[in-house]
Amino acid sequence: MKKQRFIIIGGVAAGMSAASRARRLRPDIEILVFQRSEYVSYIACGMPYLISGKVKSIDSLVVYDARFFQEKRNINVFSHHDVLRIFPQRKTILVRNNQTAEEKEHSYDKLLIATGARPGVPGIKGKELKGIFTIRLLEDGRTIKEYIKNNSPRMGLVLGAGSIGMEMTEAFTESGIKVTVVDSMPNILGTMDDEITEIIEQELKENDVTLIKSKTVKEFTGEDTIVKKAILDSGEPIDTGIVLIGAGIKPNSEIAADAGIELGSTGAIRVNEKMETSIPDIYAAGDCAEAYHLVYGRNVYLPLGTTSNKQGRIAGENMAGGDASFPGIVGTSIFKVFNLEVGRTGISEKDAISWGIGYVSGIIDHSSRSHYYPGATPVRVKLVAEKETGRLLGAQVAGKDLAAKRIDVFATAISAGMTVRQLRELDLGYAPPFAPAYDPVLIAANELQKKL
Amino acid sequence: MKKQRFIIIGGVAAGMSAASRARRLRPDIEILVFQRSEYVSYIACGMPYLISGKVKSIDSLVVYDARFFQEKRNINVFSHHDVLRIFPQRKTILVRNNQTAEEKEHSYDKLLIATGARPGVPGIKGKELKGIFTIRLLEDGRTIKEYIKNNSPRMGLVLGAGSIGMEMTEAFTESGIKVTVVDSMPNILGTMDDEITEIIEQELKENDVTLIKSKTVKEFTGEDTIVKKAILDSGEPIDTGIVLIGAGIKPNSEIAADAGIELGSTGAIRVNEKMETSIPDIYAAGDCAEAYHLVYGRNVYLPLGTTSNKQGRIAGENMAGGDASFPGIVGTSIFKVFNLEVGRTGISEKDAISWGIGYVSGIIDHSSRSHYYPGATPVRVKLVAEKETGRLLGAQVAGKDLAAKRIDVFATAISAGMTVRQLRELDLGYAPPFAPAYDPVLIAANELQKKL
Numbered sequence: 001m002k003k004q005r006f007i008i009i010g011g012v013a014a015g016m017s018a019a020s021r022a023r024r025l026r027p028d029i030e031i032l033v034f035q036r037s038e039y040v041s042y043i044a045c046g047m048p049y050l051i052s053g054k055v056k057s058i059d060s061l062v063v064y065d066a067r068f069f070q071e072k073r074n075i076n077v078f079s080h081h082d083v084l085r086i087f088p089q090r091k092t093i094l095v096r097n098n099q100t101a102e103e104k105e106h107s108y109d110k111l112l113i114a115t116g117a118r119p120g121v122p123g124i125k126g127k128e129l130k131g132i133f134t135i136r137l138l139e140d141g142r143t144i145k146e147y148i149k150n151n152s153p154r155m156g157l158v159l160g161a162g163s164i165g166m167e168m169t170e171a172f173t174e175s176g177i178k179v180t181v182v183d184s185m186p187n188i189l190g191t192m193d194d195e196i197t198e199i200i201e202q203e204l205k206e207n208d209v210t211l212i213k214s215k216t217v218k219e220f221t222g223e224d225t226i227v228k229k230a231i232l233d234s235g236e237p238i239d240t241g242i243v244l245i246g247a248g249i250k251p252n253s254e255i256a257a258d259a260g261i262e263l264g265s266t267g268a269i270r271v272n273e274k275m276e277t278s279i280p281d282i283y284a285a286g287d288c289a290e291a292y293h294l295v296y297g298r299n300v301y302l303p304l305g306t307t308s309n310k311q312g313r314i315a316g317e318n319m320a321g322g323d324a325s326f327p328g329i330v331g332t333s334i335f336k337v338f339n340l341e342v343g344r345t346g347i348s349e350k351d352a353i354s355w356g357i358g359y360v361s362g363i364i365d366h367s368s369r370s371h372y373y374p375g376a377t378p379v380r381v382k383l384v385a386e387k388e389t390g391r392l393l394g395a396q397v398a399g400k401d402l403a404a405k406r407i408d409v410f411a412t413a414i415s416a417g418m419t420v421r422q423l424r425e426l427d428l429g430y431a432p433p434f435a436p437a438y439d440p441v442l443i444a445a446n447e448l449q450k451k452l
Numbered sequence: 453m454k455k456q457r458f459i460i461i462g463g464v465a466a467g468m469s470a471a472s473r474a475r476r477l478r479p480d481i482e483i484l485v486f487q488r489s490e491y492v493s494y495i496a497c498g499m500p501y502l503i504s505g506k507v508k509s510i511d512s513l514v515v516y517d518a519r520f521f522q523e524k525r526n527i528n529v530f531s532h533h534d535v536l537r538i539f540p541q542r543k544t545i546l547v548r549n550n551q552t553a554e555e556k557e558h559s560y561d562k563l564l565i566a567t568g569a570r571p572g573v574p575g576i577k578g579k580e581l582k583g584i585f586t587i588r589l590l591e592d593g594r595t596i597k598e599y600i601k602n603n604s605p606r607m608g609l610v611l612g613a614g615s616i617g618m619e620m621t622e623a624f625t626e627s628g629i630k631v632t633v634v635d636s637m638p639n640i641l642g643t644m645d646d647e648i649t650e651i652i653e654q655e656l657k658e659n660d661v662t663l664i665k666s667k668t669v670k671e672f673t674g675e676d677t678i679v680k681k682a683i684l685d686s687g688e689p690i691d692t693g694i695v696l697i698g699a700g701i702k703p704n705s706e707i708a709a710d711a712g713i714e715l716g717s718t719g720a721i722r723v724n725e726k727m728e729t730s731i732p733d734i735y736a737a738g739d740c741a742e743a744y745h746l747v748y749g750r751n752v753y754l755p756l757g758t759t760s761n762k763q764g765r766i767a768g769e770n771m772a773g774g775d776a777s778f779p780g781i782v783g784t785s786i787f788k789v790f791n792l793e794v795g796r797t798g799i800s801e802k803d804a805i806s807w808g809i810g811y812v813s814g815i816i817d818h819s820s821r822s823h824y825y826p827g828a829t830p831v832r833v834k835l836v837a838e839k840e841t842g843r844l845l846g847a848q849v850a851g852k853d854l855a856a857k858r859i860d861v862f863a864t865a866i867s868a869g870m871t872v873r874q875l876r877e878l879d880l881g882y883a884p885p886f887a888p889a890y891d892p893v894l895i896a897a898n899e900l901q902k903k904l
Contacts, residue, residue, distance in 0.1 A: 060824035305889050306882045327877050334881035372512035408861045408880045416868035425779050428860045429786035429795050430758045432498050437757050
C-alpha cells in the first residue's frame with residue numbers, strides 16, 4: 001500500500017504544531033511542509049525585542065530549524081517554496097521552488113492550509129521608498145535592525161496605534177529614535193475603552209512619543225529613494241528617517257478561495273471546531289483562519305500566535321484520524337509598552353454597544369501588591385458584564401506592575417461562563433509581595449456586582 | 453423603638469469587614485466592636501516585611517485606625533477590651549476593659565464572633581526566655597523588630613517550616629541573622645509535594661539557611677533570662693540569639709464552645725454558608741471559623757486573611773438582614789521566600805493519597821516568559837486531577853519569576869469545576885515579556901491530559 005501523505009502549507013506556529021502532532025500520532029505517514037520564508041517555526045512576536053536589542057540573536061527566535069524537523073521528526077520541510085494553487089478534485093497542489101523557479105505538482109491525502117497573514121498596507125504615495133517597513137516575517141525584523149544600524153535615523157514614524165504599533169514604538173525609542181505615532185482613528189488600540197487607552201496615551205507622553213490621532217498619512221517623500229518625510233492629510237509634514245506600517249493584518253486566504261473553499265465574512269477561511277474547511281480532507285488553522293469566539297458565539301478573525309498553536313495541534317490530531325475539537329477563544333491579548341502592561345479579554349464596552357448587548361460596566365484602580373510593599377502601583381481594571389444574567393463578558397487591565405497576566409483570571413472566568421458574583425468570591429492567591437488582601441480582580445468584581 | 457445593636461468580637465479582617473458591610477446596609481443600627489489589641493483593621497501578613505525593613509512604618513500596616521471607624525463609619529471600637537463570656541439565653545456578653553480592669557455586660561441583637569486565632573506553642577522547656585517569639589498581633593512585629601535592634605542577634609532559629617516560617621526566615625536573614633530552620637516533619641510546607649519543596653529547600657540553601665528536618669527542640673537555654681541555645685531532641689545544641697515559633701495556629705473558639713456553640717471536628721467554629729453558628733443570631737467568621745472547601749466538599753480549617761475578609765463581609769450582610777452566601781474556598785495560598793515564589797491551590801498529591809481519591813498527577817518545568825526574553829526562568833507546575841472525570845483538583849507552582857500568581861488561573865478553574873482538557877484550551881494572555889506562547893499553565897495541562 002502506498003504511504004499516506006499529509007501536506008502542510010506554511011511552517012510557522014499552526015503548520016509546525018500540526019506537523020508535529022500528526023507525526024506523534026502517525027509515525028507511518030509522509031509529511032511535507034512548504035514554507036515561503038527561509039525560517040520555520042519562528043516567533044514573530046519576538047521581533048520588537050530583537051530590534052531593541054533586548055534579544056541579542058535572531059537565532060533565539062527560531063524554536064526549531066528545518067533540519068531539526070527533518071532529522072528528529074521526519075518532517076520534510078521545504079523553505080523558499082510558494083504554493084501557487086490547490087486542486088481539490090485531484091487532491092494536488094502546485095508548488096514553486098523560489099530558489100530554482102521550478103514548479104511541481106504534489107498529491108496529498110490530507111491538506112492543511114496554514115498560510116498565515118500579511119500586513120495590510122494602505123495605498124499611500126511613496127510607500128515604496130527605502131526605510132518604510134512592515135513587520136511579519138522573521139526577515140523583516142532582521143532588515144529593520146540592519147536599517148537602523150546602517151542609517152541611524154533620529155526620527156521615526158509608526159503608522160497605526162495597535163499592539164504591534166505600541167511594541168515597535170518602544171523598540172524604536174530604545175534604539176534612540178524619537179517616535180511619532182499616527183492613527184487614523186480618534187481612539188488608539190481599536191475597541192479598547194477610553195479609561196484604558198488614556199493610561200496608554202499617558203505612557204507614550206512620559207516616554208517622549210508624539211501621538212497624532214484622527215489623521216492619516218497621504219504621502220511619503222524622500223531623497224535618493226530614502227524616506228525623509230511623511231505628509232499628513234492635513235498637509236503637515238513630519239520628518240522621519242524610518243517608518244513602520246502597523247495597519248493591521250490580512251489573512252492569506254486567496255489560495256483557499258481560488259480552490260473553492262468557503263471564506264467567512266471576515267475574509268479568513270471558515271473552519272469548524274475540527275479545523276475542517278468546506279472541502280473534505282482540507283483543513284485550515286492559524287492566522288489564515290477564523291476562530292470561534294465564545295462570548296460573541298460566532299466566528300471572528302483575531303489572529304494570535306497562541307490560537308495558531310492550538311488550532312494547529314487540533315488540525316494535526318484530526319488529520320491523523322483523531323477527534324479533537326477547538327472550543328474557541330475569548331479574545332485575550334496582552335502587550336507591554338515601555339513600563340506599562342496592558343491586557344484585554346472578552347469584549348469591551350465599545351464592543352457591547354456596537355453589538356447591542358445589554359451590559360453593565362465598572363472600573364476600579366487598585367494596588368498591584370499590598371500598598372505598603374515596595375513596587376506597588378495602581379492597576380486599572382475595567383469589567384463588562386451582561387446586564388440580564390450578570391455573566392462576565394469582558395475585562396481590560398492596565399498598570400505598571402503585575403498587571404497584564406491578571407487578565408488570565410478573567411479569561412478563565414469568561415470561558416467557564418462565570419457571573420460577576422462568582423468571580424468576586426474566587427479564592428485567589430494573597431501575599432503582600434504579589435497582591436493586596438483583596439486582589440484588584442476581586443475589587444473590580446465587587447464594585448461591578450453593586451450595579452447588578 | 454430601641455435601636456438594634458450588633459456586637460462584633462474582634463476588630464481585624466473579618467470583624468471590621470462585617471462592621472463596615474453592616475453599617476453600609478443599615479445606617480440605623482448601633483455597632484460595637486471589642487478588640488483585645490491596641491490596633492484594629494491591621495494587616496498581620498505584612499509583619500515579616502516590617503521586620504526586614506522593606507516596610508518602614510508600622511502605621512502602613514494599619515488599614516484604618518479606630519478613630520476612622522468611629523468618625524467616618526459610626527462604628528464604636530473598643531481597643532484593649534477582652535470579651536470574657538457570651539450568654540446566648542439573655543443575648544449579652546461580658547467584657548473587660550484591660551486598661552481599667554472594669555467588667556461590664558452588653559446586650560446584643562446580633563453577635564459576630566471574629567476572635568481570630570493564636571499561635572500554637574509547643575510545650576518546650578525554657579520557652580519563657582526572652583528572645584523567643586510568636587507572631588500574630590501587630591504588637592508582635594513591633595516587639596521582634598525592637599528586640600533585633602537592641603540585641604543584634606547573629607544567629608536565629610525558626611521553628612516550623614510553614615509559609616510564615618519561610619517569610620520570617622527571609623526577614624531574619626535580611627536583618628543580618630544567620631538562620632536555622634527546624635521542622636519536626638520529614639517534609640517542609642505541610643502537604644506540599646516533594647517536587648515543589650525540593651525547590652524551596654534549594655532556595656534556603658542558596659541563602660545560607662540551615663534546614664534541619666525530622667527533629668524537634670526539647671529545650672531552650674539562656675543566660676540572664678535571654679535565650680542562647682536551642683537543644684534538639686537528638687541532644688545537639690544550636691546557638692541562637694532569637695527564636696520564632698511558627699508551629700501553626702489555633703482558632704480562638706473557646707468562648708464559642710463555652711457558650712454552647714457547636715465546633716467542627718477541626719476545633720474551629722462550625723458555620724454554614726451564611727456564616728451562622730449553631731445558635732440563632734450568633735455568627736462567626738475569619739480565623740476562628742471553619743470554611744467550606746470546594747474540592748473536599750466539607751468544612752476545613754485553613755485560616756487566611758482573604759477568607760476572613762470575605763466571610764466577614766458575608767456575615768455583615770446577613771446580620772443586616774441580607775441573604776449572602778459564601779460559596780467556599782479552594783485552599784489557595786502563595787508566599788515568597790528570598791527570590792522564590794511558591795503557590796498552591798486545591799489538593800496536593802499527598803492530600804489525594806491521604807483521602808483515597810483516585811487521581812493522576814503531572815509535573816512540568818517551563819519558562820516564565822518567552823525563553824529569549826530577559827529575566828525568563830523556569831516555573832515548575834504540578835497538577836493533580838481526578839482520574840475518573842479529568843476534573844482539576846489541585847495545583848502547585850514554584851519559580852523565581854512570575855510564578856506565584858499563575859496559581860490564580862488554577863484556583864479559578866477548580867472553582868469552575870473545569871477538566872484538564874478544558875484547562876489546556878484556555879485563551880490566556882501571551883506576549884514575550886510576560887509569558888511564552890504556551891503558558892506554563894497550558895503546558896502543565898497538556899502534559900497531564902496525556903495521562904487521562
